[in-house]
Amino acid sequence: MRRLVYLVPLTVFLALAIWLAVPLLEGRDPSALPSALIDQAMPSTDLPGIPGRARDASGLTDADLLAGKPILVNVFASWCLPCLAEHPLLMGLSDDGVTIHAINYRDDPADSADWLARHGDPFDRVGLDRDGRAGIDWGVTGVPETFVIDADGRIRYRFAGPLTPAILDRDIRPLLASLDQ
Amino acid sequence: MRRLILVFVLLLAVPALALEPEEMLDDPVLEQRARDLSLEVRCVVCQNQSIDDSPAQIAADMRRAIRDRLVAGDSDAEVLDFLVDRYGDYVLLRPPLRPGTYLLWFGPGLVLLIGVFGVAWGLRRRALKPEPDPLTPEERAAVNRLLGRQTDGKDADA
Structure with missing residues (x-):
């Protein structure tokens, strides 16, 4: 019985090791921040449009975001290479009938109009956030970022970084399907 | 300068x-x-x-x-x-400082306290351990016999 005392440090060590190893092995990004905006109402948004944009030159307002159905909000910029990497996935979602609005973060409107004309335009409305103020309101730490907004205008999900097919299949598509019911 | x-x-x-x-x-x-x-x-x-x-x-x-x-x-x-x-x-x-961050704020102090108690407990146990009784002459003779030493009651190599 006395001898069991000596197992205490070993047990504590093993518990600690497992607790620390699990997130490491899951491949979680330690620099990824939890979002403070999850389940909060989306920030009030009123952004001008991109004049040269072919699909729709009007801006992004609260009325667009409160569409009465779940939507995606993507934060992108023409100077952002990871945005280009995730772009085909957004095109695919748009083709599937998902409404995607965008915040064009710290960008030149002529550049982003060119970029959308060249790579395809999956976005319903695009609001230009020239000086990054809307970015602060949305708690954006970098581009790209993607939010899922439910029919009541609450933020239900945020992903920072380029989307991948795995994230779409694991998180975003099931969430959209469950919110759509 | x-x-x-x-x-x-x-x-x-x-x-x-x-x-x-x-x-x-x-x-x-x-x-x-x-x-x-x-x-x-x-x-x-x-x-x-x-x-x-x-x-x-x-x-x-x-x-x-x-x-x-x-x-x-x-x-x-x-x-x-x-x-x-x-x-x-x-x-x-x-x-x-809120319940969710208590571990962050007080964790290091807690670890220190656990260490202090651990060391104190170990030292106390060592101090309390009684000295073993000295060997009786019969036991000493038995030990020497087993070690193949002379049986004059004194350690051969002492």
């Missing part, structure tokens, strides 16, 4: 500011409050630098957001709440 001058000149050197002159407010009182708040806020892309130190674009945006709020008449606490609402407790370089 020259060395002394050199020392004083080196003491005058201050780190370069990340803050750009055009960011600053005209009102020196508000500007000082903005600087003090900036020291409390962590840059969200550089892990452990205040936005006062960080040259990152997002840090400049956050500094501007602080100044916007101050000009709008917010108190210091309201400005920090504004940022915490958007970025979470993570942006505070000094995390708030």
